Amino acid sequence: MKRFLRHSVAIVLGLGVMSAAHAAGKLNVLCSADLEWCQLMKARFEKESGIQVSMIRKSAGESFAQIQAQAKNPQVDVWWAGSGDAHLQAAFENLTQSYQSPLQSQLQPWARVFATVAQNRSVGIYQGVLGIGYNENELKQRNLPAPKCWKDLLNPAYKGEIQIANPNSSGTSYVALATLVQLFGEDKAFAYMRSLNANISQYTDTGVAPGEAASRGESTVAIEFMHDLIKQKVAGFPIAVVPACEGTGYEIGGMSIVAGAKNLDEAKRFYDFALRADTQTAAVDAKAYQIPSNAQATVPPQAPNVASIKLVNYDFAKYGSPQTRKHLLQRWTSEIYSHGN
Template identity: 30%
Template sequence: MYKTRGITSVLAGALMATSAMAETELTVYTAVEAEDLARYAATFNESNPDIKINWVRDSTGIITAKLLAERDNPQADVVWGLAATSLLLLKSEGMLEAYAPEGVGELDQKFVDKDTPPAWVGMDAWVASVCYNTVEAEKAGLTPPKSWQDLTDPQYAGHVIMPNPNSSGTGFLDVSSWLQIFGEEGGWAYMDALHGNIARYTHSGSKPCKLAAAGEIPIGISFAFRGAKSKAAGAPLEIIVPTEGVGWDMEATAIVAGTANLEAAQKLVDFTVTKGASEMYNTGYAVVAYPGVAKPVEHFPEGLLEAMIDNDFEFAANNRAAILKEWQSRYDGKSDPK
């Protein structure tokens, strides 16, 4: 009896050890909306049940800063869902493991890093827009803006919220796009004027639109899909596409150089470029990397895709630190506490 228990214990221990060895854990840094993470992991695990994802989630600026701070001692294996402008910066620092995932040739090549093999691969794109609460605006006696310049009109003083670009990818694409649309001098002059009307700067790109949808502010500078989602849920929103054009960025994926779990990381990146993955992204984004997948989005504003500027990602990435430093020195006094 004693011997049987001993053998059973040994076998059980061996089985547990084998099971533990069979499962690989990946630390994945992301700026994807928190509500989507469980779905992303579950869909990936349908075909890769032996790989467990441990998420580290925060806003784009925070994740980018964290990765840069860990440059000499990387803690992440994969970045899944971070702005392409951030990944271009990490690439320039030699922090990404170049890899051509299986099936990458099927993607719209605008979503793929130009190097061979690519250092990063895009997933989806999000596009700036203005969320305008028609009920609260009427109470305040406001008229709808048609352009970015309109938002500097004194009638909007204290009625506008936008994201802080140091913490929000949406905020950074706004600022970098205004510098491209209006030129460097004109861009900062525009932001000086806009700052006078800003009630506060949030640390989330979706929050200005959520606050506008909830009636806490008439105008939130955010991104279009968030507005469409809130409008579909019954919020009295008009989603405005400014006439000068709108900034945009794409979420992208990359392997962190030096990962000890390279094979599992490659399996994850292989999955991120599949048609099934783009179908999953399409539930949260109207523009995805795999051609022919995107379905029409209810309440998505007309003309938005045509209004997307010819975004200079290299400019945005190469000048990121200087842009953020200048923005902070001028406007950070109205930012929410961190």
């Protein structure tokens, strides 16, 4: 009898362990922020929730392409971070599903408006401003003027000195493309980019690569989000960061639950976790200097001062639509990229 009881207790304990493991669950996340911030989010969420997170870092364009390709058999539950235009296209194509977090009322107006445009298939988690960065040492050695405006980058003296990402793979660069179109009009924007093409040394795959190259002295000028450039500056590299004088665009970093997510309860827990003020405040620990969407979160002191920057009235509904994105990317590929530099 005692042996039977001991055996029964062992079975119960075993089932209890299995039940606890099942309750903890698992979660598959695509992360389109810097790797360091991705790792911080994974570690904090796993420690707090006990949920096992499988996280892969990809740029916004690459993440969208993966979710689109896996639409019939989703392998991802949550897509966290990355420029909102790509998140909106996923929303408009019904690749993501609606979820309204109880924390949504704590968010900045721009984050709530973004969620409304996405029909709650995505939500804003941070704001990032597009800028120009340059290596001050390299600029002096080459006796080049410091760029302050978009038009300055057309100076023939910058031939082979500028890097920007490919907008087909990079959300950062798509924001730059959409920004120029909104500033100058489509035809004039493409005329500008054709002229700029002569000064581009490389169209990189990721949005952060141009700033990293400029920091190492492999190039001189980078077109990139200011928070990524500021990260290089804080790390001790001789990077100066300016918003373009004519005006500049901005991103709203998105977060979306993938339609057909296999771990939906865990996905919602992560969603709520990512919108919390304390979670967003902790981003600075990963040297992330974006402006948080939760109004109660602490804005990093290094973050761009949006009040002093001339911003375009960025039309997220238009430039996040599949039709507009497809049109602009196809035109950029045929008129700019295919002609080399």
